[in-house]
Amino acid sequence: LLFIPFIISVGLNLYIGGQFYFDLYPIHNKAWIPHFYTIEYYFSILFNLGLLVVEFRLLFKNSIKYQPDIGYDLKWIRLFYTFHVLLIFFWILTSVVDYYYNSDYSIIIWLLLNILFYWIGYQGIYKFTLAKNRFEIREINKKKTNEKQKEPVKFKEGEDNPYFKKFIQLLENEKVYRNQQLSRGDIATRLNISIGYLSQIINSVTQKNFSDYLNAYRVKEAKTMILDPEFDNYDMVAIGLEAGFNSKSAFYKYFKKETGHTPTTFKKIHKE
Known part of the structure; x- marks a missing residue:
């Protein structure tokens, strides 16, 4: 359903473009075309405003009850939402200015869109690198587990x-x-x-409660990897995620709680 407006828009734009740019066929009645573009433009704004409301409910209202003890890392998608809000705000603002002052400030929208696309590109590359790091760390840990002989657990x-x-x-x-x-x-x-x-x-x-006790184990494993030279070339966040934390913020929060230092500072102190 969300794709229907997009499909209609693309279809009609291709139909109009086929006559105006390539002269493939005649369009005898052209009176409807300006009205179509006006409707398309303002519908786009209203459509995005509707999406913002739905997104807000999903991200800030309903999602809280679905989160586990630590919580999913919604930081990046909430940042994306904030950017969406700013984009729509400037879109409406430039439309009002263009209407009253007969000027074109659409360059602001294009600038914001370019920033957004570059940010998405950066996130994609970063997430890919992180995934590659995690895969390699996991393989090293599997190898170490296989090599290490299991010792009986000692209880206090x-x-x-x-x-x-x-x-x-x-x-x-x-x-x-x-x-x-x-x-x-x-x-x-x-x-x-x-x-x-x-x-x-x-x-x-x-x-301790369940989360704190579990995270103490995760911090212990992260500390072991941080001090192991075999993991020196891997991203600190990848180490935290492979230790069991499901976000950078959770990793840094509990690591500092257990050690009094951030992972980077902890590594620097102990390496020295």
């Missing part, structure tokens, strides 16, 4: 709850914390207990 005093022990074995042996979307429900299902009981066990043994 007070960690004698059988379900907590199974939970620790999932973290230590299966590295389940590397799963960015891992939830309390997933672990509770694996242990065959309720989510509430799982939270109660973790809190009573560690004095």
Whole structure:
């Protein structure tokens, strides 16, 4: 349905262009053409305003309840939304100025569109590089896991709850914390207990909630990779994502909470 206005616009523009630019066929009645372009122009503005309302509800209203404990990284798409708002604002502003002062300020819209396209291009290249880094880091970690002999998990005093022990074995042996979307429900299902009981066990043994305890493991793994020379050439964000964090902001937040430093500062201090 969202593509229908675009298809109609392209079809009619090709039909008009076929006569005006290539003289492929005659258009006997041309009186409707200026009206079509006027309708197309103002419908485009109204259509975009409608999209902004829908986008706002999806990004800032309804999406919150769908986020897991850490939350999806919506920062980049919210930035895209902000750019969309600015684009429509200047589009309306230039239309009003053009109407009253009979001048053409559409260059502003083209400038903003160019900035937007370059930004999308940058994001695409950055995300591709990040994905490539993550793939290579994952392969190195697989190799290290295969080479390293599994040692029996050692438990501290007070960690004698059988379900907590199974939970620790999932973290230590299966590295389940590397799963960015891992939830309390997933672990509770694996242990065959309720989510509430799982939270109660973790809190009573560690004095931490599920997210904090899981992220402590992720920070520990990130620290190991940061200090390993084999990972020196990889992006810091890629390391955090492969440790199990699902966004740069979550990675930096919990890393600083656990170590008192950002990942870059931590690496610099320990390398020195």
